[in-house]
Amino acid sequence: MSRVHDMGGRFGDGAVVPEAEGVIFHADWHPRALALTLATGSFGKWNLDISRHARERLAPNDYARFTYYEKWIGGLATLLVENGVVTRDELAGRVEPSPSPIAERALKPDQVADVLAKGGPADRPSNIAPVFKTGDRVIARRFAENEKVDGGHTRLPGYAAGARGRVLRLHGSHILPDAHAHGLGEAPEPLYAVVFAASELWAHPEHPRDEVVIDMWQSYLRADNEA
Template sequence: MSRLHDMGGRFGDGPIPIPRKKNNEIDNHEPTFKYDWHAKAWAITLAAGALGEWNLDISRHYRECLPPKDYMNYSYYEKWLAALTNLLVDKNLVSLEELKKVIDLVEKKGLNFDANKSEKLDKRTWLAKDVQKTLGWGGPSIREINVSPIYKINEKVVAVKYSPNEDVNGGHTRLPSYVMGREGIIYSYNGSHVFPDKNAHAKGENPLPLYTVEFKASELWGVSAEDNNDSIYLDLWEPYLRSKKT
């Protein structure tokens, strides 16, 4: 299995080491959170998202917009925290001066002090007792719209060869670069879902048909494919695709 860079799905970082048992079953004992601060980073990001100042696609785009050097060197949750910090500052929810003040306090007093014990909670604050209930609601992206899908099951398609974001040069898209220009087959139609290419730039949800497309490993990886009979299934929006006949 090849390693895919998660910013745009770039290919070429070498194989992913997958531990296996003697019967070739995957031996996965990875904890949900490797370090305690990973769980805190996840919780803080969700809690901040509950403020309603941005959507999921905007938060993803902010991670993509980190300086390349930082993006390549930060761990997964370091990216989350860096992007969240930029969002909080850009949305005027936290100032750089406030951040510097907290950092100074942490350096002087350690991580276990309560910097906000005298602060009045914002009415949007996500309380611990509400977390499980709120997460249970989820955030479905499917929308009911009067649009018929262009493509049919088993139809041959080709992913576009360029970033399909028509509004923003270098803007957010969920089309991985490793699949651009590759041929696949429509495996299923999944209804109309929020279109991230627009939603990430606050241009509205613009729901569009979403398909699951099957690609052969040999089509994507060529001689690097472990097994030419393997298939990769990707959920792709309609603007990402063209009919194989055209």
């Protein structure tokens, strides 16, 4: 997670300004971008983690200048081309688009409510036993990298790498995004809610006694034997 998207805890980006209550979209094409992403997800050509990583893989200059939904469309364009759904020439309007044999799989408007209501549960049985319990002191992996794929997707945020925390609870076992984003299977393993003191994460926290809770997979953690 060393790419430009890993912005948590980064200095110099300015204050976070909350949106006015009720504001969801800022342009008329934003809901269309969301709808298109949901509709094409039903093709079965990629999963949520692959989709997320496609946005992370945008060129750094593009990622920095794109708005939120421009990132979504940029990532989706990558997935459509990589999976042979459309060609670059079709996307650019240089040739007439050809009907895709999987077009009928796209989510239809009358299906949306039911699909969203079902959600996409990521809990799975695993043959990996939990090694931590509530209250255990742990240390997050020192480097926030994907250990399976060089430069690949991971849900370990850079600002928490190497930090000491405490296990709040075990969520059960869940799909490991580090594998799932790269076609390596679901590889489910135990997932924990881990509490970190603000003073452990930030150099100059405004409220040092505040706490941050981060969901972390077992492979992100090791026992804090100095606790």
